[in-house]
Amino acid sequence: MNDMTPWITFALIGLGTFAIRLSFIEFYGALRIPPMLRRALVYVPASVLAALVLPAVVFKAGQPGIDWSNPQIPAAIVAGLVAWRTRSTLLTLAVGMGVLWGLQYLGV
Incomplete structure (x- = not known):
């Protein structure tokens, strides 16, 4: 080589x-894209985002698992709720990062 x-x-x-x-x-x-495939393609961005975000949230120190002492998990849940209720990307990012930083500041 x-x-x-x-x-x-x-x-x-x-x-x-x-x-x-x-x-x-x-x-x-x-x-000509079949209507069924066209409907399925609508969900591609959300699934790609989930595939990128979920490992970053769930893996702590390289080990997979749901550990509530990991502040990323509650922050992601709060951010998900904000996104669902408001549909605002900027507000979701701000609230999610604020919760994450707040939990890290508190030592959770």
Whole structure:
């Protein structure tokens, strides 16, 4: 393995990712998407966000588990309730981070 192999790999993976994303943007109007798939695609952003956020909340020190001494769990629950009731992204972020910082300040 020479010094260029990782860079070539990164470039090919980047091009592949770009091509996949571009195909959805470029061909969206040209292809006929079935109504059932179109309805399912509405839930993709929420599921991707959950897949990104949940491990960060649940894993404490690299170990999975629901431990109520982890201040991220109550903060995430409060943020989820705020998001559900207000539908405001900015307020959800502010309240969630405020609760997290408050719990960390209190030593919970």
